[in-house]
Each structure stands twice: as C-alpha cells, then as structure tokens.
Amino acid sequence: MNNTTIKKLYKKDRWTLRMIADKFDTNHHLIKRRLVKMGVEITQKGRIRKPFTDEHKKKISDSRKLLKSKGWVPYNLGLKVSELSRYKNMQSHLRFNVSLEWLQQFEDIEKLMFLNRAISNRDTRWRVDTLWYKEYLLKFYSDKQFNDIYSKWVSGGKVDKYLRPTIDHIDPKANKGNDDIDNLQFLTWFENRTKNDMSLVEWQKLKENIKNYLL
Secondary structure, three states: OOOOHHHHHHHHOOOOOHHHHHHHOOOHHHHHHHHHHOOOOOOOOOOOOOOOOOHHHHHHHHHHHHHHHOOOOOHHHHOOHHHHHHHHHHHOOOOOOOHHHHHHOOOHHHHHHHHHHHHOOOOOOOOOOHHHHHHHHHHOOHHHHHHHHHHHHOOOOOOOOOHHHEEEEOHHHHOOOOOOHHHEEEHHHHHHHHHHOOOOHHHHHHHHHHHHHOO
C-alpha cells in the first residue's frame, strides 16, 4: 500500500475511501489521513459506488419491514421516517419527561426546535420542570406575538439578529420577577435589549415617546 497508488485510485479512478480501504485490508480513516497529508481534497463528488450485493439489499428490505411493523413509514412512501427520527432525537435530548406523541402535536418541528433552544439550560438560567415546559409550549407555539416575530425573522432568512425572537420577563428579574409563564413574552432581540430591566408599564411609556430619546 503506497501513497501513489492510493492517490491514483482516489483522484483518477474516483474510488471511495472505503473501497480503497477494502482493497488494502485497512480502515477508511487511515486512507483519509494519508490523502490529507498529500494535500488531496476529500469530497464525495463524482465517486463511483459499489453495486449493492444481494445480501445488502436483503438487509435494507428487512430493516424497512421492521420499521413498518413498528408504525414507521418507509422513506419511499413519504418523508415520515425522517420526520419521526427528528422528533425521536429531540425527545431523547430533552431534559423533560414528555412522550413522543405529545411532541408530535406540534407539527412545525423547526418552530418547536426554536422554542426549545430559547430555554436552553446551559447557563442554568431555566431551572424549570416538565409541567412548566408543557405549559410553555402550549402557550407560545400558538402565541400571536411570538408567531408574528418568528415569521418575520424566518421570512428574512434568519440572518437579522435584531429581529430574532427572544424571551423577555414582563416583570424583570431585577425587580424580583419570576419565570412563571404569565410573566414571559417574546420580543425581538432589539426590543428586548432596549427594554432591559424596565417594567412593562415603563417600557410602554418610553415607546410612546421614543422619538424624544433619538437624535
């Protein structure tokens, strides 16, 4: 197994890493490392593929039958398998005890994922329980103010950070406000940062006279 042969098989003959590894009875990670050291770009574009063996085809068929027996729909009958996988993956990473069926009532999985990220507990800010989480999703998934902000942000390609929806405490934590659902609302990032630690009354009053605070 020499580098010249490996390079030829990969660049000229368009073999895959695994095909080269099989030829030399090694693993594809080693082949990749050698190619990278030679300055070869690793890409899947234009690779030839081994035809599926009968044994491989049977394994695929058996796996689809197994999924279907468990209520999954094979991908060639629609996209439900991939969608279900995303819900399953979400459920497995949640710190809340909710069923898969409960999560699936929220049909827009992208919006659901956003609402989950909004209460990420990486900074231990959201020390909340499953009951709170359920109330949170049930309220904000269909909340008009959140959806108006979210839709505008999404329609803009999710690139304007000032439009991104963020959670605001109506009665600020600095004023001993809490994480009760009724004390939460979504504002744009810009409005949330501007409101800062003002109460809702203070903020609404300032907005009515906002021109007085601008050049």
